[in-house]
Amino acid sequence: MTQPSLVTKDLTIRFGGHVAVNQVNCEFRPGELTVIVGPNGAGKTTFFNLISGQLAASSGKVVKDGVEITKMSPSTRARHGIGRAFQLTNLFPQLSVLENIRLAVQAHSGDGWRLFKPVSSYKELAAKAERYLEATKLTDVALLPASALPHGDQRKLEVALLMAMEPDIYMFDEPTAGMSLDHTPDVLELIAEIKHDKSKTVLLVEHKMDVVRALADRIIVLHNGELLADGAPDEVMSSQIVRDVYLGKSGEAAA
Amino acid sequence: MKNLTQILARMGGVNLLPVAVAAVAFVLIGVPSSWVTLTVAGLAMGMMIFLMASGLSLVFGLMDVLNFGHSAFVSLGAFVAASVLTWLAGWLGADSIFLNVMALFLALTAALIVGLAGGWFFETVIIRPVYKDHLRQILITMGALIVAEQLILAVWGGTPMAVPRPQFLESAIILGDVSIEIYRIFAFLLGLAVYVALYLTLNRTRIGLLIRAGVENREMVEALGFRIDRLFIGVFMLGSALATLGGAMWAGYETLISPSLGAEMMIVVFIVVIIGGLGSIEGTLLGAIMVGLVGNYVGFLMPKMALASNMILMMAILMWRPSGLRPAVK
Amino acid sequence: EDPIKIALVHGISGSTYEVFSKQTHTGFQMGLEYATGGTMEVAGRPLEIIIKDTQFKPDVARAALAEAYGDDEVLIAVGGTSSGVTKGMLPIAEEYERILLIEPAVADSLTGEDSNRYVFKTSRNSSMDMQAQALALAPDENLFVATLAEDYAFGRDGISAFKAALDGSGATIVTEEYVPQKTTDFTAATERMFNALKDKPGRKVILIYVAGGGDPMGKIQAMEPARYDISISTGGHILPVLPTYKRVPGMEGAIYYYYEIPRNEINDWLVKEHQARFDSPPDFFTAGGMTAALAIVKGLETAESIDTESLIAAMEGMSWETPKGTMTFRPEDHQALQDMYHFKIRVDDEVDWAIPDLVREISADELKIPLGRTN
Amino acid sequence: MTLLTLNAMQTNIEQYAVLHDVTLTVPEGGVFVLLGRNGAGKTTTLRSIMGLWRPSPGSVTFRGEDISALHTAEVARKGIAYVPENMGVFGGLTIEENLILATKTGKFDTARLNRIYGLFPALKTFWGKQAWSLSGGQKQMLAVARAIIEPRDLILIDEPTKGLAPSIIDAMADAFREISETTTILLVEQNFHFAKSLGRDMAVIDDGRIAHTGSMADFAADKALQDQLLSLSA
């Protein structure tokens, strides 16, 4: 088996008395797509926040490729190859779609500190940005400010930003929420493509069961901040406890 | 250690800060009569600053509007009250307490009315288009400040104006070596009354909640069935009226006023609002009293430091509590 | 004939002091009128006045003055209102080699090291104020003084001038309090002064030297210094401020001008005309403006020819009549030496303000005004 | 009986014409579902009813009264509640305060409150917490709870199941079914499965026009129509 690229050890965060993520131990490997499910408020987004650094852990560790990153700032973690997209769309609203993507590309290339050469002279940057625009089918709206896009396209741009960061670890938080059915397949295809690159690790939070079934190599279940189940999709989805806390009746119907 | 903090918290937490400062000052000053004089004067000064700051804090905290034009209302209140008092100078000079009080009452009422009207105008014309946009608020209220100052200059001229005071507020009560100005006692009581009134409206009614919700999401409050636009005008009018009231009281204290009065008080007022914590009337009161007391104690103990005392106080408090003493949002 | 051009370079917008500049302008106009008998002509040439606004900004002031000299080609410029702005104007006069007559800015330094031979000053300076103030206290061994001033150059210089004037009189300074500029609460400083003074024998005086807008005198009076036999002393002030002096009847000090004090023809005319035209008596700056106009006309009339060098020659050491009596430009630094007035406050309920009654004239030679410029 | 009528409604947002012609009749009682792709104009329709956008020309009639010129607050006081797409919870306020604002008198009706606790236990758990700290799904619950804390005549709900866990969706479906016995619900949904189980009548909106109206049962049976209007074939 390959070495895990990302490991959490006893990862915990408390908000006052409330423990949102509780002693979670988990390993994630390159080439594997893990879907994280769990009821609302289970701590999925919080778990992502702890890995990507938006929140600081109360205790426990996050280790990426053998390096402990628990104390690092979000930007440092991003430069260590951790990338994420947000559950609530989180863009640069007044900048154009192209600029949004270019920012992500150049963060990766370390060009942010180039002071005096005009942006246009960085050909490679432009070419890459162009590629991600095409991949997410946003070329037509490249020059519009992000805030002018309809909801569906904003979600796509959110995904495009993550792709353009070219991280080792991809974390998607409900990427298709609120997206109508004609748009959803575009995004799912993109995620599937990343999966084919065996050096990348993918984490995905998703409530739509058809999506989960189509993509998951492995499912982990969070409940009340605790790791409740971890294993192959069929196995996890059919376990009684998951049905009880997560799927409810519709789960039974679907299973 | 932990026990101690808990005990302190139960006894009132940061509210004890002025008491602690006063206690330390008592030891350092060593002359009890001076200490009493300074403390009482400081408390009253704090209350006057509170009057000027409360409107800003209200508008800033509840509606998230940073109104640089606030100081124009302070000046306006001062000049309106001073004009009324000058006009009624005959009543003031009279021996009848009733006439004295009537003149004072009319002056304060005039200031309040002008504040309400001005606030209405300000909200509808100046502020309404820039809710939620801090930068444009700063800019547009700055522009309004320039215009308002020029208008005051045009109406009252630039010469300093002497303000007559009612006879019964002149002079001081002398107890041994302690002297307490009557005007300061009056200011203290008025400030206290305003504080209690504000506290009750904001905490005993849904108004405070509505305004906070309205700032966050105006449309949603309307969708719940409230006319947030009218409420906002109301709050703004109240804030401006408090400013003019504060200005009127300040005019009576200063007795010689010039149109730059508001602008000169502005830094102190901002400091008070900041160290008090955004949006809380309690915090503003606490901040104002701290500024009043510390100013007097430092002025007595280390005159050289008096200048920087407010700044140092602000820095120290922000280091200790980055969002002020008693922020509305915990 | 070509007109003789004179520029008035003052701040007439941008600060509340703009009204003072306007008083100066009024006084200046009336002065010209008086001196030329209404013809507005000197030596057969008409006078033309050009008004420039400094906006109370030194850089704008410098540009305005340069423009007056360079583009409008005025012979003489008169200005400015605040000392800082005026200080910035000094080198421009030197650069263009034209006369700058300072009125009404007061700072001593305007005729000091940084000044130059093109600068004349008709307005009084701070040393005159403070020395006169000291003399008005009739200092002797029996006098104990606590001083209160604002903590910046102007305040500190004033107090040193005051101390210098007390030197040798035997009077004691028990404490010097300096409060930050724009202070509004004087309780702390007052307590310190009370504590320092109250156990002293003899006459006990608090001397106030605060120029800002506030009213420290009223606030100290409200703390009832009389219970320790302490009295207050401070300089006179412009009319709008005098109502606040009603709280201190009997107070003594020194003043630069009050319209009822000087007894001479010019002042009589000024008071009468001003009353008639503006329905109010003239104030500090009206008198000052008139003084400047009278100096210029006299200079032009006595100069051999109408050019800068002849004018300087004529004006150095020149004595001329003003609403305040005779003044003389000291040849060394071009400061106009003048009389000051020792006053005592009288309250008359019929009058809106407190009246500074003349106690005695402090003549120019009693004051030992230090020499400014030596270059 | 007709509760709400939208009559040839056109709505412009700034210079863009978003709704071209929306004519719709919502009968009293039950759940009326409005379907459509992203950007079709569903949210705009709801906002136009609430008076948050102004339709012109066109009118909105509620219980026979034209409400299209009323201020949003007045529309709300006619008994219409709105659960917006972005949930519109007041993050700086606690759960309790959010709910208090939604009541008429400032006091809770205990029975209703208990029913809400039953539907969404999480709200009880976090009662005194500030709403910004809630998870995405919990905010959605709060938004719905606000709409039903008082009796209303009509509730407009914009995509309530977005981001909800399956078990909660079930609970929500039950809740809507129960509510719809006394109150009419106009529901905008992407989750066709969910919509299908609730709706009695339905309409599809496409590019700012009503493309289809009819009963839910008929629509659910007609796969070809679904495919044509919603790209549901996948």
Place this chain on the structure above:
Amino acid sequence: MTEQNSTGALIVKITVLTIGAALLFAPFLFQDVRSLEVAARICVFVVLVASYDLLIGYTGIVSFAHTMFFGFGAYGAAIALKQMGPGWDAVMVGGLAGMLVSLIVAVAIGLLSLRVKAIFFAMITLAVASVVLVLASQLSDFTGGEDGITYRAPQLFKTATKLAVDEDGKVLRLFGVKLNGKLAAYYFVFATSLALFVLMFRLVGSPLGTVLKAIRENEARAEAIGYRVVSYRTFVFCIAALAASLAGTIYAIWLKYTGPDTMLSFSIMIDILLMVVIGGMGTMWGAVIGAVLMVLAQYYLRDLMGAAAEATSNLPILPELLNPDRWLLWLGIIFILLVYFFPRGIAGTIMQKGIAK
């Protein structure tokens, strides 16, 4: 946001280039004293406003300490010129000292407080700036206190200096303009300002410029995709401080006078703010337009209003309102209307026009 190819953008660029040309030939085009003063002031304020726009327009940092840095540069040069006598060594020493102090203070403020909320940051800068203002007035032995310092500029810039002489030893004239030290001083101001402006212009067009905008738009997201926000903010705060400091040095050399009212006071801060907003935040072109309009207004609006008041003198009320001394009132009203109707400022609004959709 395609600023590049709209007709509006073209108009703005042509305007700015015209302004540049007018400034370049100012001494020859407008041969009076006031015009040259105005032109020099415009040059300096373009730099000052552009550097402030780096903060407020590009990065979204609201600072009230910008005049403080301007003052450091000015006082550095002024004190050095006063103490060491007029000479280039003094200019160098003073200018560098000003920059050094600016840098230290900027780093300190940046590291200590750029993490706090924007509104607190604005307050803290206001506090620091007012402390410095008071210090300048207290340390009067050094700074000349309220009155400021006058001093002499290097020999080359003295009006009496002759750059070229004709046969009689008199100053040579070119198109009627004396080739004297004043002219040299003006071109010194123009050239140094131009250089600083071009540097900042390149800066905002570089990848760094985009990062700054990203921070303005959504700080947390910029951090999440890998930008160290605090470093970038501190960096741009320092750059802006240095540019302001240099502008101060240049202005001090030109004016030969430095005092709190010209270099430090809060009213200059307000001027800068007005200029940025009038021109348009977040575009360097706007800085030029804003500075030009505002300086022209300061020097000429009065005259204009005087003329207007005279022209309307037989109408009621109008002349009173058009009284030249009320020019600030009108400026304030114009400013409010601008913020209200053209939130993107003049340059920003024009650039918006004619964008091909």
